[in-house]
Amino acid sequence: METGSPAETGAAGDEPVWRGLPPGLLRMRRLLLLVWTAVLALAAGLLPGLLAGPVWGTFALLPVALAAWFWRLLGRNWRSWRYAERADDLLIRRGVLWREETVVPYGRMQLVEVTSGPLERYFDLASVQLHTAAAATDAVVPGLDPAEAERLRDRLSELGEARSAGL
């Protein structure tokens, strides 16, 4: 290895050390789910309840039941996201039903981006996106702590520079 000793990366040789996402992203998504469920349940309950009779108000249970299912899905999806920094490439794994695993060699990175929308900023989250010369590369790690996102960005750009290669 030219740079990035295993001790520093936390990766020993070929065995990748997987890191999950911090719980902030899950909290944000679940909160959003609750808000939308409340709005939908209110609409689904109030409109038929007022127009057609109180029995029809039970329609409000439909969004609630859906939300309970989505609640579980969000949890599974959040748990499925993981990434590993190896000595020479970044691994990203995600998906429950449709699984995808992406490997990006550091030398191929053209640009590392840290993005954070207003909602994400409120929940103190940031995502790191890697761009290579291939448009099909969709290597993004969402919902990181801003400090971790910046650490990852700095490390990736440093490694990318050390192993840089053109097209």
Add this chain to the structure above:
Amino acid sequence: MTAPVPGGVPDRPPVAERRLHPVTPFRRAWAPLAVLAGWAVHDPNAAQEQLTRLTGTMLLTGLSVLVPAAGLYGFLSWWFTHFAVTGGELRIRTGLLFRRTAHIRLERIQAVDVTRPLLARVAGVAKLRIDVVGAARKDELAFLGEREARALRAELLARAAGFAPETAREVGEAPARELLRVPPRALVLSLLLTGATWGSLAAALVVPPLLWFATHSVWTVLATAVPLLGAAGASSAGRFVAEYGWSVGESPDGLRIDRGLLDRAHETVPPGRVQTVRLVEPLLWRRPGWVRVELDVAGSDNSVLVPVAPRPVAESVVARVLPGVTVPASAARPPRRARWCVPVWWRGHGLVVTDAVFAARHGLLRRRLSLVPHAKVQSVRLTQGPWGRLWRLADVHVDTGAGGTVTARLRDAEEAARLLRAQAERSRTGRRDARPDRWMA
């Protein structure tokens, strides 16, 4: 502070700037006539109505205003377009109202094309186009004198290759060795053996009469017949004209492709720019043993390397384009259980990984073999859906810089996981012995 030169630009860079060929303004002068013609074709009834109202004098005055105005615009845009070759850059300054200066880094050039459309050939001028990665807008110098375009291309390539600026102009055109020439007879036969040719022809002959019986409306029939005939013409005669006289050559500057009957195009792809090579074998070409070779270069839109050639010849060309690569003869099929995922067509998929390339085959009737050198792999992905997981199958995608993805479908899940790791490793090490951007340096 230098005294402003009368009529000169005070902040003129210390490089010799050049202008395009003086013929250039004339192509602008035709623009209003072309617009009028386009309008007349688009809306014939209104055009006829307007024409009857026009008198000869009105027509003449209109033309005498429009043509000089367009000529003036052409002249001004020509006057304000400059280009210069400096140490490592080609600079183009254009724009009358909105100035635009493009600095193109020469070592990043992906391909240089000199094209000569029919009218330009008559006028003895040529168009020079430069393909760069990431530029949405193609930078082209149109028009240059034919000899000047050749000299400029040679100079750009010499500089891009890493020759010193003083010698770059004297290096001249690198000697080319012809690898292959497609005889017109083979081209015609290959077009006759292509399904698309007959399909579009049949559509153009069958659909309009059927529509006539159904609707009895001339306009409906015309509206479908004209595009269909156009498509039939483009896929037969159009391809013949575009691919006539196709020759592929090799030079120290890279790959040379010459083609065209009426519009001659001359492309140069510097070494190490080819991202993917595809061998396409339509069903009817299997008996004569012909293949078509396509290639992907980042930022370039032409994708055909050889329109038709016998397989051994095509393979030898591929070996020159991707040094050290031999086209693998056979590919490993997916496991038998893949037939539950993709019923008959699973047999068409295949994968070979050699020391130099990742090669994936697909298609049962029209076979396609895509080759990606390991050094050109940008990222590797493994995907698996729920149905694939049930049958322990997964797909491996290899992304290249030309925006393409080569997919090895329906691999055994464990094999795919091993392949993912191994491919990432190979693409990393494959880069080490790749040639530098400045190939002569």
